């Protein structure tokens with residue numbers, strides 16, 4: 001019997017620095033109601049979905065930074081979303097900045113949660129691949145200071161049984177690294193849900209703008225195909241206080257094909273009926289890990305971080 005799920009990538013248009021969390025949650029609830037009207041069982045919201053992409057700025061104090069974080073989840077601002085999910089019987093994924101006390105210290109992570117149709121949190125993931133810099137880039141039109149504001153995630157790449165499938169999560173830059181999807185693929189992931197905030201301009205090198213969307217899609221399409229899994233990817237898009245983020249939210253099949261894609265840079269629901277059986281032949285044939293992988297030749301992947309050119313090739 002085929003296992004199917006109508007899934008939605010709930011793309012968000014811009015969230016400006018002055019926008020309240022309450023106003024954003026009203027948008028999230030509206031998108032969830034649209035999803036219910038389309039028979040969706042899962043809604044995927046973006047990375048850092050409650051606020052503007054705050055790592056674009058350098059702040060004068062830690063208090064100013066911490067104002068962008070949530071110290072509990074759900075909380076007063078987000079409880080209406082959890083309650084609506086329970087009322088509608090819809091699961092969701094939500095990205096947010098997590099501030100917590102752990103191991104006797106204050107910790108800050110770029111976090112995502114998977115919430116079931118009963119409104120209860122199923123699982124949590126903390127972003128591992130933090131892009132950008134810890135110190136501001138001189139003369140850049142904006143910053144990308146995730147390495148300054150977040151710790152590297154400490155939960156690994158877990159997967160959970162949800163929606164009658166094995167589901168994993170990652171966050172934004174994680175999607176560019178094959179290791180992310182391969183670890184979840186080796187745990188049997190059939191669907192990976194993720195959010196992203198991707199600036200439409202590269203502050204590090206002079207790069208043609210069209211490559212932002214190309215790299216966004218090609219990396220997820222490749223990872224979907226190479227692991228035989230569905231990918232539900234939801235962008236925060238548009239111009240936040242004048243700073244551009246790409247859209248391109250999409251649902252990618254285990255074949256690597258983009259099954260549905262956003263057409264705007266605003267709040268937009270991108271839906272598709274996910275058939276979990278579609279990935280089975282890929283994981284049974286071309287990417288049958290047990291049959292075809294040769295791990296005796298892969299040790300360098302986890303034994304070495306950066307490039308080392310051997311003397312004979314130097």
Ligand code: ING
Nearest residue numbers: 131172173174176196197198199
């Ligand atoms: N944003 C970007 C992303 O990985 C980036 C950063 C863009 C890195 C383009 C490299 C190239 O999509 C976040 N939030 O990770």
